[in-house]
Amino acid sequence: MITLKYDGTFKGLLCSIFYAFGRRQDEFNIQHKNINQNSLWGQDITITTETHKAHRVLEGLKKTVGSGGVSILYRSFLSEEQGIENDILHALKSIYTSGPESIKDHTDPQILRLHKVVKMVNRERHRMEAFVRFRLTKDEVYFASIEPDFDVLPLIKKHFHSRYADQRWLIYDMKRDYGLYYDLNKVERMQMTFESNFDATKTSDHIFTLEEIAFQELWKEYFSSTNIASRKNTVLHVRHVPKRYWKYLSEKQAV
């Protein structure tokens, strides 16, 4: 077993796949380079990420499995689940040995896992489209902080781009420390340096407008007025809005 260490990017993964396909007789284990799990016997190879190679693999994949197939591989990669790289490699091997239809083989445990993980990633993407709460800052940027379970920012970019075309916005993944910023022309990936005392769960009037605080009040008021007390169903409520998301939801903040 040879372990391929890659840099954790999708391009890096594609390059690892490129390498593995070049030596088909060998068995590989693809692993993020930050995972310190050296195999007792066996060999480690560090993969260098090269854009043109990654591009070649991607083009080849598009031809064999179509954009739908590529999306399954990409989305399962974004899950950051442990060992998902090897399931992706396995799926690609069976595609190349038994044809592109293999991606639909729900009886193969590793392919089934990919489909299950994609479902989880898609649910998280949909959640973020729902749970992003913009807050208007004094610099006239609508700012939202999120901590999604998976790295879904790349998947929600288009949605927010086509929806909020006339306001500047920034959606920031506090866990992965990067965000998407729209400046009225284009959306760009960016990294922020927050003040050390900045608390993303609070709406302080140093950073946010007074109007912002008033609208949060109205929203909270709406949220409680639209509830029907005699149908109270906390289990259902928490299933739809799990507690880990509450800290960035304006309607769930104490007044």
Next chain:
Amino acid sequence: MSFERIKEKLTILADAAKYDVSCSSSGSNRTNKNKGLGDSTGMGICHTYTEDGRCVSLLKILLTNHCIFDCAYCVTRKSNDIKRAAFKVQEVVDLTINFYRRNYIEGLFLSSGIFKNADYTMERLVRVAKKLRTEENFHGYIHLKSIPSASDELMAEAGLWADRLSVNIEIPSKKGLKLLAPDKNFDDFIKPMEKVKNEIIQYKEDRKLIKSTPKYAPAGQSTQMIVGATGESDFQVMKTANHFYRNYRMKRVYYSGYVPISTDNRLPQLGTAVPILRENRLYQTDWLMRFYGFNIDELLNKETPFLDLKVDPKLSWALRNPHYFPIDINKASKHELARIPGIGLKSVHKILQARRFRKLTMDHLKNIGVALNRARYFVLTANRSYADLGQNPSIIRAKILSNSTSKFRNQTTNQLSLFSS
């Protein structure tokens, strides 16, 4: 704008609107143009859920809760002693835009009590929608209520700005309506519905010839019925629903378990439990009719006018029709697979894909996500085990019930006695 005053109005007018259960924001196809605000091309989004577990997708409010009618089932009825309020057109526009900009909502669902007369009310609803579209360049979702007996001219305009229009018939039978809303006429509900249906057909025809034909209510029409306020059977309710799906091309019919809000002796008394389970079974039946190829008569008929509250309507049908089973997972058509209890449409899809690779066994079904505790009594698989097949339906039913923990389990006993009274 004065936030305090708006807040007070919002409290009153959101509270009054909450009994309308429609929250759908999907099915439209309005794209963002000229760098405007909003887009309603995708699927609907539930931005949050209230503590009763219902989705919040739209800003759902009444323009006013002043009303000239006195419908017994309605909290806004004339004779009810409650605080009244009215939004100005501009206030609704500002709230919608500011909520939307913060990603709280997919758009607006505007309804209203009827003040002065139908047209006066409808005209104001239309004005809000028009303002949002033309002055604010807003492309989010707008759902307007069609006010019963509103004029054809206003309905013709409403659909140009709104994505969805709806009239709630509320009471599933003419008899019930006469009892609870004596000053309303069944035909008044039908009139705007008919007009909107015809406009939708007309605009679709026009678009075939002239591509630039504007959109008219692209997300179609819906309606709502209150369940458990009057004595209708499930058969009557679903027959009415079926009628509206077929003849008025409804996108959705909603079922709203009656929440007691009145001491009126024509209605269930305050404190009576909301029939949440019955509501759930009706929705399941609705889905079976629309997506699973079932005919209403198979699920409900003169012999079985009520749904079995303890088991889902598909299982209930299967238990009444044992001659359909067992169904061979590896051979059955899509249509047949969809009729097996415990197998949803997503599983059907996966089964169809997976069985091209190998014969499917019970384990495969389990991993795909089939609810085997129900399906096992009805299917043949590659590792066929006959142990569960061919049993007496009443035994199957008892076994399934003893092996499942329904979230409604402790409710069924009370609810049953409620309906038989």
